[in-house]
Each structure stands twice: as structure tokens, then as C-alpha cells.
Amino acid sequence: MADRWLEVGDGVFARRHDELDLTTGLVVGAERALVVDTAGDREQGARLRAAVRTITKLPLIIVITHAHFDHCFGTGAFPAGPVHAHPRCRATIVATADAQRAEWTRHYRDRGDHATADALAATDPPLPGGTVDPVLDVDLGGRTVGLRHPGRGHTDHDVVAVAGDVVFAGDLVEQGAPPDLGDAVVADWPATVSALLALDVSTFVPGHGDPMDRAEVTTQRDELAEVAALHAAVARGELDLATATARSPFPDVPWPA
Ligand SMILES: [Zn+2]
DSSP, X not given: OOXXXXXXXXXXXXXXXXXXXXXXXXXXXXXXXXXXXXXXXXXXXXHHHHHHHTTOXXXXXXXXXXXXXXXXXXXXXXXXXXXXXXXXXXXXXXXXXXXXXXXXXXXXXXXXXXXHHHHHHTOOOOOOXXXXXXXXXEEOSXXXXXXEOOOSXXXXXXXXXXXXXXXXXXXXXXXSSOOOOTTOOTTTHHHHHHHHHTSSOSEEXXXXXXXXXXXXXXXHHHHHXXXXXXXXXXXXXXXXXXXXXXXXXXXXXXXXX
């Protein structure tokens, strides 16, 4: 299926991408619009920018949910303007951009997807500001979007965007695939999802997959709590890693290092 917009609220849109089943966001105010994440390379970013321009010509503000390349390497395709993120997001991009680019360029080459590999290899993402610490309210004219660091989880610097009764949750929640634990702070993650559930919202837009409701996010929070309990048991020496992995709700997901 081609990339497409879903309208998830009044002037609030989720962009569904074929590549990695990514989901980005757009919130349109009276004077400015907010783009949530910029996709994985400069070509994907340019396609997202063009899609945004079919909806609004307003000046753009960007928020990056976290430092994984698929969420932030497209930033350079957008006009110069504010790019918000958590301070540790900025630091993580500085520390890991080269390694992420190398790893994923290899991934795309191995799959024979040389166009995406070439685009990624040629992408040097601009750095976001470290402005969301832990909260930043962004005035779009006639509406305010709350940028929040609700706690550590998928990474140590996840930021969400709250627009009316919608929250763009980045990879703190995932639909259609298990959560990615690779850079996770597993012990904190369930409480961070509980903080999202404490928001007065009804739609949770994940970083990958389709929008989720409160019941789906609650289920995922409980599964993450099981993972956290197993992780703690391994750390205490009460379980070996193979047993814990087999008992995990996500047995095929690699555990964090
Ligand atoms: Zn991620």
C-alpha cells in the first residue's frame, strides 16, 4: 500500500509509511504546523515534506521523538526552523549517527534495496535542539501542542506530542510488531506507558503501525511489565536468560545489552 494520511483528530494527522511500517505525525494550527518525526533518510524526508505540503503551507516546527534513524534522519529535507527533542536525543544522534547509518545502509544493501541504501549513506541529519526537558508547550496559533518526556522506556530520551485527545507516542508503543528493546530502559518502560495512559487522550499514535486505543496500550503496558519483571529476575540471578526469553511475551525480540 502507498504511503497515506489518516486524520486522527481535528487538524491532527498520522502519516503511514510503507518503509518499516513507520508512522509520523502532523498537527495543523492557525499560524504554524508541527511535524512529528521526519522519516529515515533525506529522500524519505523530502517525500514526507511534499506530503505535508498537500495539507498545509504554514511554517513548520519539528519534534523528534527519539534518535533512531527512521525517526530523525529526514530532518534535513525540511525548511530551516525549530527542531525540538530531548537533550539526550541530540547527544545520542551525535554519538550514534555514524553507526546507525553504517548498520542500516548494510541492511538495505543486503536486501538489494540500493536506492534506500544510497539515500541513507548520503544523509547527514541536522541536530535537533535539546529543548524538551521535560516539557515544552508549542504554540501553533489557536492550539498548543504539549511536548513531554514522560520517562525512559524505548530509549532514555523518548518524547511524545499531545494534541487534543491524541498523543504521538513514538516507539514507546508499537502496533503490528513487538516493541524494540535494543536501546530500552526496560525497568522504567511500563511506568512511562502508564504516564501516557494517565493523559486525557483517547488515541495513541505509535511510531510504527496503526493508531491504538486505550485498551491496546494498556495490554502493551502489561506485557512490558512482564518483560521488566523477567529482566529483573535475570539481573538477580534467579532466572537464566534463555528461560526468561522463552517466558517473555515477546520471545523473538532480542534483549537489551
Ligand atoms: Zn525506535
